[in-house]
Amino acid sequence: MSVQRWLSLILAATVLGRVAFLVLFGHTLSLETSGYDTYAANLADGRGYTRFDDRDADSELPPLYPFFLAGVYTLFGRDPIPVALVQTAFDGLTALLLFLIGRRVAGETVGLLAAALYGLYPYLLFQNLTENDTAIFILLLVCAVWLAYRAHDTRDWRLAAALGAVFGLAALTKLLIVLILPLLALWWWRQIGLRAAARLALIAGAALVIVIAPWVIRNTRLHGELVLISTNGGSNLHQGNNACVADTLARGWDAQWVDCLNTPPDGLSELETDRWHRDQALEYLRDHPDEWLHLFGTKLLVLWSPAIMPHDLPPDADREDDAVLQYNTTAFEAARIVHLLYFTPLLVLGVIGLGLAWRDRLPVGPLLAVMTAITVGYVIFHSSTRYRSPADPFLFVLSAYAITRAWAWLAPRLPVKYQRRSLLK
Numbered sequence: 204m205s206v207q208r209w210l211s212l213i214l215a216a217t218v219l220g221r222v223a224f225l226v227l228f229g230h231t232l233s234l235e236t237s238g239y240d241t242y243a244a245n246l247a248d249g250r251g252y253t254r255f256d257d258r259d260a261d262s263e264l265p266p267l268y269p270f271f272l273a274g275v276y277t278l279f280g281r282d283p284i285p286v287a288l289v290q291t292a293f294d295g296l297t298a299l300l301l302f303l304i305g306r307r308v309a310g311e312t313v314g315l316l317a318a319a320l321y322g323l324y325p326y327l328l329f330q331n332l333t334e335n336d337t338a339i340f341i342l343l344l345v346c347a348v349w350l351a352y353r354a355h356d357t358r359d360w361r362l363a364a365a366l367g368a369v370f371g372l373a374a375l376t377k378l379l380i381v382l383i384l385p386l387l388a389l390w391w392w393r394q395i396g397l398r399a400a401a402r403l404a405l406i407a408g409a410a411l412v413i414v415i416a417p418w419v420i421r422n423t424r425l426h427g428e429l430v431l432i433s434t435n436g437g438s439n440l441h442q443g444n445n446a447c448v449a450d451t452l453a454r455g456w457d458a459q460w461v462d463c464l465n466t467p468p469d470g471l472s473e474l475e476t477d478r479w480h481r482d483q484a485l486e487y488l489r490d491h492p493d494e495w496l497h498l499f500g501t502k503l504l505v506l507w508s509p510a511i512m513p514h515d516l517p518p519d520a521d522r523e524d525d526a527v528l529q530y531n532t533t534a535f536e537a538a539r540i541v542h543l544l545y546f547t548p549l550l551v552l553g554v555i556g557l558g559l560a561w562r563d564r565l566p567v568g569p570l571l572a573v574m575t576a577i578t579v580g581y582v583i584f585h586s587s588t589r590y591r592s593p594a595d596p597f598l599f600v601l602s603a604y605a606i607t608r609a610w611a612w613l614a615p616r617l618p619v620k621y622q623r624r625s626l627l628k
Contacts, residue, residue, distance in 0.1 A: 206311050206315065209315050210299075210302055210315060210318065213298060213302075213315065213318045213319045213322055214295050214298055214299060214318075214322070216319075216322055216323065217294055217295050217298045217318075217321075217322030217323075218291055218292075218294075218295050220322065220323065220328060221287070221291040221294060221328060221331075221332060222291065224328045224329070224332060225284065225287055225288070225291075225332065228329075229283075229284055229287070232283035232284065232287060232332065232333060232334070233283060233333075233334070234281065234283055234334055236333050236334050236335060237334055237335045238254060238263075238264055239264065239268050239269050239272055239334060239335065239336070240272065240281075240334060241254045242254055242264060242266075242269035242272075242273075243269045243270075243271075243272030243273040243275075243276055244273075244276065244281060246269060246270065246272075246273035247273045247276040247277050247281070252266060252269070260425055261425075261434070261473055262422050262425065262426065262430055262432075262433055262434045262473065263433060263434050263435050263473065264433055264435060265336075265375055265376050265377065265378070265432050265433045266375055266418055266432075266433075267336070267339070267372060267375035267376045268335075268336035268339060268376055271339060272286065272334070275289055283333075283334055286334055287332040287333075290331050290332055290338040290339070291331075291332065293331070293338045293339055293341075293342045294321075294322070294327065294331055294338060294342075296342055297321065297338075297341055297342045297345050297596065298318040298321050298322045299318070300342075300345045300346055300349050301314070301317050301318045301321050301345055301596050301599070301600070302314040302315060302317065302318040303349055304317070304345065304348055304349050304352065304570075304600060305317035305318065305600045305603055307349075307352045307356075307566070308560075308565055308566060308567060308570070308600055308604070309560070309565055309600075309603075309604045309607070310607075312603075312607050313600065313603045313604050313607055314603075316599075316602075316603035316606055316607065317596070317599045317600045317602075317603040320549060320599040320602060320603060321595075321596045321599055324545065324546075324595065324599075325538060325541045325542050325545050326511065326538075326542050326545075326546070326588065326592065326595075327592065327595075329535075329538065330589060330592060335589070336376050336377070337589060337592055337593065339376060340373060340376045340377055340593055341592070341593045341596060343369055343370075343372055343373040343376065343380075344373060344380075344573055344593050344596075345596055346369050347366055347369045347370055347373065347380075347383070348569045348570070348572075348573060348597070350362055350363075350365050350366040350369060351366055351387050351390075351391075351569045352566070352569060354366055354391075354403050354407075355390075355391060355394060355395060355403075355566075358395065358399055358403070360402065360403070360406050363402075363403040363404075363406040363407045363410075364406050364407065364409075364410045365410075366407045366410070367384075367406065367407035367408060367409065367410025367411040367413075367414070368410045368411070368413075368414050370383070370384060370407065370410075370411045370414075371410065371411040371412070371413070371414025371415050372414060374411065374414075374415050374432060375414070375415060375418060375432060378431060378432045378433070378436070379576060379577070379580035379581075380576075381411075382575075382576035382579065382580060383572050383573055383576045384404065384407060384408060384411065385404075386568075386571075386572035386575060386576065387404070387407075387568070387569060387572050388400055388401075388403075388404035389568075390568030390569060390572065391403055391404065393568070394566070394568070415431070415432070418432065419431055419432075426472075426473065426474050428474065430474065434473050434474060434476075434477040435477070436477065436481065437476070437477035437478060437479070437480035437481035437482075437484070438476075438477065438480045439584045439585065440480065440481055440484040440485075440583070440584055441464060441480035441481065441483050441484040442458045442459055442464070442584075442585050443458055443484070443502065443583070443584040443585030443586075444484040444485075444487055444488055444498065445463065445464055445483070445484065445487055446463075446487065446491075446494075447463040448463075448498070448585060449494070449497050449498045449501040449502075451463070452501050452502065452505045452512075452585070452586065453501055453505075455510075455512065455513055455514040456513055457512075457513040457587060458585040459585075464483070465483065467479045467480065499582050502581065502582045502585060502586045503578070503582050503586070505586040505587070506578060506581050506582065506586035506587075506590065506591050507550070507578075507591060508588075509542075509543050509546045509547040509550055510539065510542075510543055511538075511539050511542050511543075511588045512586065512587045512588045513587060514539060546595075549598065549599060549602040550598065550602075552601070552602040552605040552606060553598040553599070553601040553602040553605070554601075555605045556600075556601030556602055556603070556604040556605035556606075556608075557571075557601045559604060559605060559608050560601060560604055565604070567600075567601065570597040570600055570601065571597075573593070573594055573597050574594045574597055574598065577590070577591060577593060577594040578591075578594070
């Protein structure tokens with residue numbers, strides 16, 4: 204079949220697989236799996252951006268996903284199924300863009316394989332249909348990487364501006380995106396020279412600032428001092444850097460599920476609470492340098508573990524919380540096995556593919572930029588499979604390259620009738 208037909212089949216399988224999940228397991232989706240629902244409901248009801256029904260505005264969570272949810276709620280009602288359907292469309296677009304990236308890096312076969320590996324990825328059949336920001340963040344990341352390649356190839360300032368705008372939207376979802384742009388600038392510098400790279404990077408950076416500026420102004424006016432995106436950075440840093448988190452993660456528990464931290468003093472404002480958590484984390488790190496290797500090593504291993512993390516419930520977990528209990532259902536336990544069988548070989552192939560691509564001088568810099576930023580960001584904060592999953596599509600491009608190279612080596616050694624079926628043809 205032609206490349207277009209293969210791509211159409213892959214995109215159809217991506218969408219239909221998610222629709223099948225909704226038919227079979229749609230009843231397991233919940234609005235209670237994150238704090239975004241409360242913000243979205245208040246926005247849709249005209250109460251502004253706040254997690255409280257009877258209090259003033261706040262900035263605890265980044266705004267893009269709650270505003271997206273508010274739009275879905277306004278159009279279709281406060282129901283997880285419409286949210287899942289829209290996010291299914293996001294996954295279809297992501298698979299298409301991933302094909303374009305794979306084709307740019309190593310040819311059409313790699314693009315098709317990368318799109319298929321993403322579209323059939325079992326973990327995201329669940330994760331990207333639930334009410335959290337993973338699907339939209341992955342879409343923005345993949346779009347940004349594709350624009351980075353296009354800006355490199357054309358030197359077109361408009362593509363750099365579009366890249367910066369996409370980064371701005373992504374920053375309104377997760378601020379760690381800002382770590383990626385300097386790495387892309389370094390790749391541009393290596394590929395097209397300092398002057399052209401600086402021009403593209405400055406334009407992209409300016410566009411990013413323009414996109415986030417209204418929210419930064421809103422936050423600064425609300426709190427009386429500069430606040431970029433949200434005020435949960437301190438609490439996240441504290442959850443990931445304390446005396447018990449390494450052991451918590453090593454047992455397969457999520458750092459957010461175990462309350463082993465001191466409680467902030469009463470009477471603190473939102474910003475003061477955020478600073479208090481940040482200071483607690485920094486104090487722990489400053490006073491316990493001998494624990495760094497164990498702490499950061501554990502977070503790194505957990506982040507890239509082939510097993511879904513979290514994979515167990517702590518003894519004191521809230522057994523009435525549906526969002527927690529879904530991790531211990533029979534269906535989810537079966538899904539863990541499927542994920543392990545699917546992701547483990549792709550992780551190994553991705554490492555091999557990276558080595559081969561590096562040796563073959565393929566343009567994998569933007570892929571590495573994303574994987575590096577996500578790894579550094581969550582090793583500093585705290586780890587889980589959901590936090591790593593935005594890096595997985597880029598790993599799959601490298602896995603796809605390893606598969607094509609393995610087939611290129613194996614095909615000439617097969618009987619003649621099988622050689623005609625070579626993936627490279």
